Amino acid sequence: MPDYEFIFVVDGITLDDHAAVNALTDELDAVLSCSHGVHRMTVSGSGPDAVTAAGSVVARARALVPGMRILRLDPDLVGVSDIAERTGRSRQNVTQWIHGQRRDGVPFPAPEGTVGRSLVWLWSDVNAWLRGIGLDDGEDRPTRDEATEINWLLRHGVPPVHVNVDVDFDVLPGREDTQRIAALLVEHARMTPRFIEYLLRHPQVRDARGRSTVVVCSPEHLAADVFARLRAYGRPVVVATITTGVFAQVISASRRPGSTPVELPPGATVRDWIGLIALYPDREFSVGSDDLGAIGESDPLEFASR
Structure with missing residues:
Protein backbone atom coordinates (compact mmCIF):
# COMPACT_ATOMS: atom_id res chain seq x y z
CA MET A 1 0.00 0.00 0.00
CA PRO A 2 1.24 3.51 -0.73
CA ASP A 3 2.58 5.81 1.96
CA TYR A 4 1.10 9.30 2.22
CA GLU A 5 2.60 12.35 3.86
CA PHE A 6 0.28 14.57 5.90
CA ILE A 7 0.83 17.95 7.54
CA PHE A 8 -1.79 18.48 10.24
CA VAL A 9 -2.47 21.70 12.11
CA VAL A 10 -2.72 20.72 15.78
CA ASP A 11 -3.54 22.33 19.11
CA GLY A 12 -3.33 21.34 22.76
CA ILE A 13 0.36 20.49 22.50
CA THR A 14 3.61 22.48 22.45
CA LEU A 15 7.22 21.70 21.67
CA ASP A 16 7.86 21.78 25.43
CA ASP A 17 5.55 18.79 25.99
CA HIS A 18 8.52 16.45 25.80
CA ALA A 19 6.65 13.28 26.75
CA ALA A 20 3.98 13.89 24.10
CA VAL A 21 6.50 14.90 21.44
CA ASN A 22 8.66 11.85 22.16
CA ALA A 23 5.65 9.53 22.00
CA LEU A 24 4.64 10.90 18.59
CA THR A 25 8.21 10.70 17.33
CA ASP A 26 8.88 7.19 18.63
CA GLU A 27 5.57 5.61 17.63
CA LEU A 28 4.64 7.51 14.46
CA ASP A 29 7.96 9.01 13.35
CA ALA A 30 6.08 12.32 13.44
CA VAL A 31 7.76 15.73 13.44
CA LEU A 32 6.17 18.53 15.45
CA SER A 33 6.97 22.13 14.46
CA CYS A 34 5.74 25.60 15.32
CA SER A 35 5.70 28.72 13.17
CA HIS A 36 4.03 32.02 14.08
CA GLY A 37 2.23 30.32 16.94
CA VAL A 38 0.72 27.57 14.75
CA HIS A 39 1.73 24.00 15.60
CA ARG A 40 1.99 21.43 12.82
CA MET A 41 2.55 17.70 12.85
CA THR A 42 4.16 16.12 9.79
CA VAL A 43 3.56 12.39 9.66
CA SER A 44 3.26 9.57 7.15
CA GLY A 45 0.74 6.76 6.99
CA SER A 46 -0.06 3.90 4.67
CA GLY A 47 -3.38 2.78 3.27
CA PRO A 48 -5.26 1.98 0.07
CA ASP A 49 -6.06 5.68 -0.23
CA ALA A 50 -5.15 8.92 1.54
CA VAL A 51 -8.42 9.15 3.48
CA THR A 52 -8.00 5.69 5.01
CA ALA A 53 -4.33 6.35 5.76
CA ALA A 54 -5.16 9.67 7.43
CA GLY A 55 -7.87 8.07 9.55
CA SER A 56 -5.42 5.47 10.83
CA VAL A 57 -2.74 8.06 11.63
CA VAL A 58 -5.20 10.36 13.39
CA ALA A 59 -6.57 7.52 15.52
CA ARG A 60 -3.08 6.46 16.61
CA ALA A 61 -2.00 10.04 17.35
CA ARG A 62 -5.09 10.71 19.45
CA ALA A 63 -4.50 7.51 21.41
CA LEU A 64 -0.90 8.52 22.10
CA VAL A 65 -1.69 12.13 23.07
CA PRO A 66 -5.37 12.40 24.11
CA GLY A 67 -5.10 16.13 24.83
CA MET A 68 -3.90 17.00 21.33
CA ARG A 69 -6.53 18.30 18.92
CA ILE A 70 -5.94 17.59 15.25
CA LEU A 71 -7.73 20.46 13.56
CA ARG A 72 -7.19 20.21 9.81
CA LEU A 73 -4.70 19.55 7.06
CA ASP A 74 -2.24 22.32 6.32
CA PRO A 75 -2.60 23.17 2.61
CA ASP A 76 1.19 23.66 2.24
CA LEU A 77 1.06 26.65 -0.10
CA VAL A 78 4.18 27.46 -2.11
CA GLY A 79 5.34 30.38 -4.22
CA VAL A 80 7.86 30.52 -7.05
CA SER A 81 10.83 30.74 -4.66
CA ASP A 82 9.57 27.78 -2.61
CA ILE A 83 9.14 25.64 -5.73
CA ALA A 84 12.62 26.58 -6.92
CA GLU A 85 14.12 25.66 -3.54
CA ARG A 86 12.29 22.33 -3.32
CA THR A 87 13.25 21.27 -6.84
CA GLY A 88 16.79 22.66 -6.90
CA ARG A 89 15.95 24.72 -9.96
CA SER A 90 16.11 28.46 -10.57
CA ARG A 91 13.22 30.88 -10.28
CA GLN A 92 13.54 31.39 -14.04
CA ASN A 93 12.98 27.66 -14.62
CA VAL A 94 9.89 27.70 -12.42
CA THR A 95 8.53 30.76 -14.23
CA GLN A 96 9.01 28.94 -17.53
CA TRP A 97 7.02 25.98 -16.20
CA ILE A 98 4.24 28.30 -15.09
CA HIS A 99 4.10 29.89 -18.55
CA GLY A 100 3.98 26.51 -20.26
CA GLN A 101 7.44 26.59 -21.81
CA ARG A 102 8.77 23.29 -20.52
CA ARG A 103 6.04 20.62 -20.68
CA ASP A 104 3.95 20.72 -23.82
CA GLY A 105 0.32 19.71 -23.48
CA VAL A 106 0.31 19.52 -19.67
CA PRO A 107 -0.38 22.96 -18.20
CA PHE A 108 1.07 23.94 -14.87
CA PRO A 109 -1.50 23.74 -12.05
CA ALA A 110 -3.74 26.73 -11.50
CA PRO A 111 -2.71 28.90 -8.54
CA GLU A 112 -4.61 28.54 -5.30
CA GLY A 113 -4.62 32.29 -4.72
CA THR A 114 -2.32 35.18 -3.91
CA VAL A 115 -0.33 36.19 -0.85
CA GLY A 116 0.46 39.86 -1.03
CA ARG A 117 1.22 40.31 -4.72
CA SER A 118 2.57 36.81 -5.31
CA LEU A 119 0.76 33.75 -6.63
CA VAL A 120 0.75 30.61 -4.50
CA TRP A 121 0.02 26.99 -5.37
CA LEU A 122 -0.87 23.83 -3.49
CA TRP A 123 2.34 21.86 -3.19
CA SER A 124 0.41 18.62 -3.72
CA ASP A 125 -0.77 19.92 -7.13
CA VAL A 126 2.70 21.14 -8.09
CA ASN A 127 4.39 17.95 -6.90
CA ALA A 128 2.01 15.81 -8.97
CA TRP A 129 2.83 17.93 -12.03
CA LEU A 130 6.57 17.66 -11.33
CA ARG A 131 6.26 13.88 -11.28
CA GLY A 132 5.77 14.04 -15.05
CA ILE A 133 9.27 15.48 -15.50
CA GLY A 134 10.94 13.46 -12.76
CA LEU A 135 11.37 16.32 -10.31
CA ASP A 136 8.80 15.42 -7.63
CA ASP A 137 9.92 14.73 -4.07
CA GLY A 138 8.77 11.11 -4.14
CA GLU A 139 5.99 11.62 -1.59
CA ASP A 140 2.32 10.83 -2.15
CA ARG A 141 -0.12 13.36 -0.73
CA PRO A 142 -3.90 13.66 -0.59
CA THR A 143 -5.59 14.92 -3.72
CA ARG A 144 -7.75 18.01 -3.42
CA ASP A 145 -10.92 15.90 -3.02
CA GLU A 146 -9.25 13.58 -0.50
CA ALA A 147 -8.07 16.58 1.53
CA THR A 148 -11.65 17.90 1.58
CA GLU A 149 -12.90 14.56 2.90
CA ILE A 150 -10.13 14.32 5.51
CA ASN A 151 -10.94 17.79 6.80
CA TRP A 152 -14.62 16.84 6.95
CA LEU A 153 -13.72 13.78 9.04
CA LEU A 154 -11.62 15.87 11.40
CA ARG A 155 -14.41 18.40 11.82
CA HIS A 156 -17.42 16.09 12.08
CA GLY A 157 -15.97 12.75 13.15
CA VAL A 158 -17.97 10.86 10.52
CA PRO A 159 -17.49 10.37 6.79
CA PRO A 160 -19.22 12.96 4.62
CA VAL A 161 -22.64 12.02 3.39
CA HIS A 162 -22.72 12.56 -0.36
CA VAL A 163 -26.18 14.06 -0.60
CA ASN A 164 -27.72 14.19 -4.03
CA VAL A 165 -28.74 17.85 -4.15
CA ASP A 166 -31.09 18.59 -7.03
Whole structure:
Protein backbone atom coordinates (compact mmCIF):
# COMPACT_ATOMS: atom_id res chain seq x y z
CA MET A 1 0.00 0.00 0.00
CA PRO A 2 1.24 3.51 -0.73
CA ASP A 3 2.58 5.81 1.96
CA TYR A 4 1.10 9.30 2.22
CA GLU A 5 2.60 12.35 3.86
CA PHE A 6 0.28 14.57 5.90
CA ILE A 7 0.83 17.95 7.54
CA PHE A 8 -1.79 18.48 10.24
CA VAL A 9 -2.47 21.70 12.11
CA VAL A 10 -2.72 20.72 15.78
CA ASP A 11 -3.54 22.33 19.11
CA GLY A 12 -3.33 21.34 22.76
CA ILE A 13 0.36 20.49 22.50
CA THR A 14 3.61 22.48 22.45
CA LEU A 15 7.22 21.70 21.67
CA ASP A 16 7.86 21.78 25.43
CA ASP A 17 5.55 18.79 25.99
CA HIS A 18 8.52 16.45 25.80
CA ALA A 19 6.65 13.28 26.75
CA ALA A 20 3.98 13.89 24.10
CA VAL A 21 6.50 14.90 21.44
CA ASN A 22 8.66 11.85 22.16
CA ALA A 23 5.65 9.53 22.00
CA LEU A 24 4.64 10.90 18.59
CA THR A 25 8.21 10.70 17.33
CA ASP A 26 8.88 7.19 18.63
CA GLU A 27 5.57 5.61 17.63
CA LEU A 28 4.64 7.51 14.46
CA ASP A 29 7.96 9.01 13.35
CA ALA A 30 6.08 12.32 13.44
CA VAL A 31 7.76 15.73 13.44
CA LEU A 32 6.17 18.53 15.45
CA SER A 33 6.97 22.13 14.46
CA CYS A 34 5.74 25.60 15.32
CA SER A 35 5.70 28.72 13.17
CA HIS A 36 4.03 32.02 14.08
CA GLY A 37 2.23 30.32 16.94
CA VAL A 38 0.72 27.57 14.75
CA HIS A 39 1.73 24.00 15.60
CA ARG A 40 1.99 21.43 12.82
CA MET A 41 2.55 17.70 12.85
CA THR A 42 4.16 16.12 9.79
CA VAL A 43 3.56 12.39 9.66
CA SER A 44 3.26 9.57 7.15
CA GLY A 45 0.74 6.76 6.99
CA SER A 46 -0.06 3.90 4.67
CA GLY A 47 -3.38 2.78 3.27
CA PRO A 48 -5.26 1.98 0.07
CA ASP A 49 -6.06 5.68 -0.23
CA ALA A 50 -5.15 8.92 1.54
CA VAL A 51 -8.42 9.15 3.48
CA THR A 52 -8.00 5.69 5.01
CA ALA A 53 -4.33 6.35 5.76
CA ALA A 54 -5.16 9.67 7.43
CA GLY A 55 -7.87 8.07 9.55
CA SER A 56 -5.42 5.47 10.83
CA VAL A 57 -2.74 8.06 11.63
CA VAL A 58 -5.20 10.36 13.39
CA ALA A 59 -6.57 7.52 15.52
CA ARG A 60 -3.08 6.46 16.61
CA ALA A 61 -2.00 10.04 17.35
CA ARG A 62 -5.09 10.71 19.45
CA ALA A 63 -4.50 7.51 21.41
CA LEU A 64 -0.90 8.52 22.10
CA VAL A 65 -1.69 12.13 23.07
CA PRO A 66 -5.37 12.40 24.11
CA GLY A 67 -5.10 16.13 24.83
CA MET A 68 -3.90 17.00 21.33
CA ARG A 69 -6.53 18.30 18.92
CA ILE A 70 -5.94 17.59 15.25
CA LEU A 71 -7.73 20.46 13.56
CA ARG A 72 -7.19 20.21 9.81
CA LEU A 73 -4.70 19.55 7.06
CA ASP A 74 -2.24 22.32 6.32
CA PRO A 75 -2.60 23.17 2.61
CA ASP A 76 1.19 23.66 2.24
CA LEU A 77 1.06 26.65 -0.10
CA VAL A 78 4.18 27.46 -2.11
CA GLY A 79 5.34 30.38 -4.22
CA VAL A 80 7.86 30.52 -7.05
CA SER A 81 10.83 30.74 -4.66
CA ASP A 82 9.57 27.78 -2.61
CA ILE A 83 9.14 25.64 -5.73
CA ALA A 84 12.62 26.58 -6.92
CA GLU A 85 14.12 25.66 -3.54
CA ARG A 86 12.29 22.33 -3.32
CA THR A 87 13.25 21.27 -6.84
CA GLY A 88 16.79 22.66 -6.90
CA ARG A 89 15.95 24.72 -9.96
CA SER A 90 16.11 28.46 -10.57
CA ARG A 91 13.22 30.88 -10.28
CA GLN A 92 13.54 31.39 -14.04
CA ASN A 93 12.98 27.66 -14.62
CA VAL A 94 9.89 27.70 -12.42
CA THR A 95 8.53 30.76 -14.23
CA GLN A 96 9.01 28.94 -17.53
CA TRP A 97 7.02 25.98 -16.20
CA ILE A 98 4.24 28.30 -15.09
CA HIS A 99 4.10 29.89 -18.55
CA GLY A 100 3.98 26.51 -20.26
CA GLN A 101 7.44 26.59 -21.81
CA ARG A 102 8.77 23.29 -20.52
CA ARG A 103 6.04 20.62 -20.68
CA ASP A 104 3.95 20.72 -23.82
CA GLY A 105 0.32 19.71 -23.48
CA VAL A 106 0.31 19.52 -19.67
CA PRO A 107 -0.38 22.96 -18.20
CA PHE A 108 1.07 23.94 -14.87
CA PRO A 109 -1.50 23.74 -12.05
CA ALA A 110 -3.74 26.73 -11.50
CA PRO A 111 -2.71 28.90 -8.54
CA GLU A 112 -4.61 28.54 -5.30
CA GLY A 113 -4.62 32.29 -4.72
CA THR A 114 -2.32 35.18 -3.91
CA VAL A 115 -0.33 36.19 -0.85
CA GLY A 116 0.46 39.86 -1.03
CA ARG A 117 1.22 40.31 -4.72
CA SER A 118 2.57 36.81 -5.31
CA LEU A 119 0.76 33.75 -6.63
CA VAL A 120 0.75 30.61 -4.50
CA TRP A 121 0.02 26.99 -5.37
CA LEU A 122 -0.87 23.83 -3.49
CA TRP A 123 2.34 21.86 -3.19
CA SER A 124 0.41 18.62 -3.72
CA ASP A 125 -0.77 19.92 -7.13
CA VAL A 126 2.70 21.14 -8.09
CA ASN A 127 4.39 17.95 -6.90
CA ALA A 128 2.01 15.81 -8.97
CA TRP A 129 2.83 17.93 -12.03
CA LEU A 130 6.57 17.66 -11.33
CA ARG A 131 6.26 13.88 -11.28
CA GLY A 132 5.77 14.04 -15.05
CA ILE A 133 9.27 15.48 -15.50
CA GLY A 134 10.94 13.46 -12.76
CA LEU A 135 11.37 16.32 -10.31
CA ASP A 136 8.80 15.42 -7.63
CA ASP A 137 9.92 14.73 -4.07
CA GLY A 138 8.77 11.11 -4.14
CA GLU A 139 5.99 11.62 -1.59
CA ASP A 140 2.32 10.83 -2.15
CA ARG A 141 -0.12 13.36 -0.73
CA PRO A 142 -3.90 13.66 -0.59
CA THR A 143 -5.59 14.92 -3.72
CA ARG A 144 -7.75 18.01 -3.42
CA ASP A 145 -10.92 15.90 -3.02
CA GLU A 146 -9.25 13.58 -0.50
CA ALA A 147 -8.07 16.58 1.53
CA THR A 148 -11.65 17.90 1.58
CA GLU A 149 -12.90 14.56 2.90
CA ILE A 150 -10.13 14.32 5.51
CA ASN A 151 -10.94 17.79 6.80
CA TRP A 152 -14.62 16.84 6.95
CA LEU A 153 -13.72 13.78 9.04
CA LEU A 154 -11.62 15.87 11.40
CA ARG A 155 -14.41 18.40 11.82
CA HIS A 156 -17.42 16.09 12.08
CA GLY A 157 -15.97 12.75 13.15
CA VAL A 158 -17.97 10.86 10.52
CA PRO A 159 -17.49 10.37 6.79
CA PRO A 160 -19.22 12.96 4.62
CA VAL A 161 -22.64 12.02 3.39
CA HIS A 162 -22.72 12.56 -0.36
CA VAL A 163 -26.18 14.06 -0.60
CA ASN A 164 -27.72 14.19 -4.03
CA VAL A 165 -28.74 17.85 -4.15
CA ASP A 166 -31.09 18.59 -7.03
CA VAL A 167 -29.80 21.77 -8.65
CA ASP A 168 -31.02 23.76 -11.62
CA PHE A 169 -27.99 25.54 -13.11
CA ASP A 170 -29.04 28.59 -15.10
CA VAL A 171 -25.98 29.45 -17.21
CA LEU A 172 -25.83 33.00 -18.52
CA PRO A 173 -24.84 33.13 -22.21
CA GLY A 174 -22.35 35.38 -23.89
CA ARG A 175 -19.01 34.44 -22.30
CA GLU A 176 -16.70 31.62 -23.41
CA ASP A 177 -15.62 30.66 -19.88
CA THR A 178 -19.12 30.24 -18.44
CA GLN A 179 -19.56 26.61 -19.54
CA ARG A 180 -16.26 25.67 -17.89
CA ILE A 181 -17.35 27.44 -14.70
CA ALA A 182 -20.70 25.65 -14.82
CA ALA A 183 -19.01 22.25 -15.22
CA LEU A 184 -16.86 22.89 -12.14
CA LEU A 185 -19.87 24.05 -10.12
CA VAL A 186 -21.80 20.92 -11.10
CA GLU A 187 -18.90 18.86 -9.74
CA HIS A 188 -18.80 20.90 -6.53
CA ALA A 189 -22.56 20.37 -6.07
CA ARG A 190 -21.88 16.61 -6.08
CA MET A 191 -18.58 16.38 -4.20
CA THR A 192 -17.78 19.47 -2.13
CA PRO A 193 -19.35 19.38 1.35
CA ARG A 194 -19.17 23.16 1.84
CA PHE A 195 -21.13 23.84 -1.34
CA ILE A 196 -23.64 21.07 -0.62
CA GLU A 197 -24.17 22.37 2.92
CA TYR A 198 -24.65 25.90 1.61
CA LEU A 199 -27.39 24.81 -0.80
CA LEU A 200 -29.13 22.74 1.88
CA ARG A 201 -29.07 25.62 4.37
CA HIS A 202 -31.00 27.91 2.03
CA PRO A 203 -34.32 26.34 1.01
CA GLN A 204 -35.56 29.75 -0.17
CA VAL A 205 -33.62 29.27 -3.42
CA ARG A 206 -35.64 26.17 -4.39
CA ASP A 207 -38.19 26.26 -7.17
CA ALA A 208 -41.65 24.68 -7.12
CA ARG A 209 -40.11 21.27 -7.85
CA GLY A 210 -37.66 21.54 -4.97
CA ARG A 211 -34.57 22.25 -7.07
CA SER A 212 -32.00 24.78 -5.86
CA THR A 213 -31.56 27.49 -8.48
CA VAL A 214 -27.97 28.52 -9.19
CA VAL A 215 -27.38 31.31 -11.69
CA VAL A 216 -23.91 30.73 -13.17
CA CYS A 217 -22.05 33.71 -14.57
CA SER A 218 -18.57 34.68 -15.66
CA PRO A 219 -16.61 37.24 -13.63
CA GLU A 220 -16.63 39.32 -16.83
CA HIS A 221 -20.40 39.30 -17.33
CA LEU A 222 -22.00 42.70 -16.88
CA ALA A 223 -23.54 43.04 -13.45
CA ALA A 224 -26.60 44.56 -15.15
CA ASP A 225 -27.19 41.31 -17.07
CA VAL A 226 -27.12 39.32 -13.84
CA PHE A 227 -29.46 41.79 -12.12
CA ALA A 228 -31.91 41.46 -15.02
CA ARG A 229 -31.85 37.66 -14.72
CA LEU A 230 -32.51 37.93 -10.98
CA ARG A 231 -35.51 40.17 -11.59
CA ALA A 232 -36.96 37.55 -13.93
CA TYR A 233 -37.01 35.00 -11.09
CA GLY A 234 -38.77 37.20 -8.56
CA ARG A 235 -37.33 35.18 -5.66
CA PRO A 236 -33.92 34.52 -4.10
CA VAL A 237 -31.45 32.39 -6.05
CA VAL A 238 -27.79 31.50 -5.66
CA VAL A 239 -25.47 33.52 -7.89
CA ALA A 240 -22.19 31.69 -8.44
CA THR A 241 -18.98 32.22 -10.36
CA ILE A 242 -15.31 31.31 -10.15
CA THR A 243 -12.51 33.88 -9.99
CA THR A 244 -9.48 32.72 -7.98
CA GLY A 245 -11.98 30.45 -6.22
CA VAL A 246 -15.69 29.75 -6.03
CA PHE A 247 -17.92 32.65 -5.01
CA ALA A 248 -21.59 31.95 -4.26
CA GLN A 249 -24.26 33.98 -2.50
CA VAL A 250 -28.02 33.88 -2.06
CA ILE A 251 -29.22 37.05 -3.78
CA SER A 252 -32.59 38.49 -4.68
CA ALA A 253 -33.57 41.29 -7.04
CA SER A 254 -34.60 44.26 -4.96
CA ARG A 255 -35.03 48.01 -4.96
CA ARG A 256 -36.26 48.56 -1.43
CA PRO A 257 -38.26 51.73 -0.74
CA GLY A 258 -36.20 54.29 1.13
CA SER A 259 -32.93 52.38 0.71
CA THR A 260 -29.72 53.99 -0.49
CA PRO A 261 -28.12 51.39 -2.75
CA VAL A 262 -24.50 51.28 -3.79
CA GLU A 263 -24.64 52.43 -7.39
CA LEU A 264 -22.61 50.43 -9.91
CA PRO A 265 -21.54 52.13 -13.15
CA PRO A 266 -23.26 50.79 -16.30
CA GLY A 267 -20.15 48.88 -17.41
CA ALA A 268 -19.48 47.22 -14.05
CA THR A 269 -18.72 43.51 -14.22
CA VAL A 270 -19.53 40.70 -11.82
CA ARG A 271 -15.92 40.88 -10.66
CA ASP A 272 -16.39 44.56 -9.79
CA TRP A 273 -19.62 43.74 -7.97
CA ILE A 274 -18.01 40.96 -5.90
CA GLY A 275 -15.27 43.36 -4.84
CA LEU A 276 -17.87 45.82 -3.60
CA ILE A 277 -19.84 43.09 -1.80
CA ALA A 278 -16.73 42.53 0.33
CA LEU A 279 -16.68 46.24 1.20
CA TYR A 280 -20.45 46.63 1.70
CA PRO A 281 -21.73 43.19 2.78
CA ASP A 282 -25.13 44.39 4.00
CA ARG A 283 -25.92 46.94 1.31
CA GLU A 284 -28.23 46.80 -1.67
CA PHE A 285 -26.70 47.35 -5.11
CA SER A 286 -28.18 48.98 -8.18
CA VAL A 287 -27.03 49.67 -11.70
CA GLY A 288 -28.21 52.12 -14.34
CA SER A 289 -31.59 53.77 -14.37
CA ASP A 290 -33.72 50.69 -15.06
CA ASP A 291 -34.55 49.94 -11.43
CA LEU A 292 -32.19 46.96 -11.51
CA GLY A 293 -31.15 46.11 -7.98
CA ALA A 294 -29.86 43.19 -5.96
CA ILE A 295 -29.21 42.44 -2.31
CA GLY A 296 -27.55 39.53 -0.55
CA GLU A 297 -29.82 37.31 1.53
CA SER A 298 -26.93 35.40 3.16
CA ASP A 299 -23.22 35.59 3.79
CA PRO A 300 -21.17 34.71 0.70
CA LEU A 301 -19.58 31.29 0.37
CA GLU A 302 -16.00 31.31 -0.89
CA PHE A 303 -13.60 28.40 -1.28
CA ALA A 304 -10.76 27.31 -3.52
CA SER A 305 -11.41 25.55 -6.81
CA ARG A 306 -9.31 24.05 -9.57
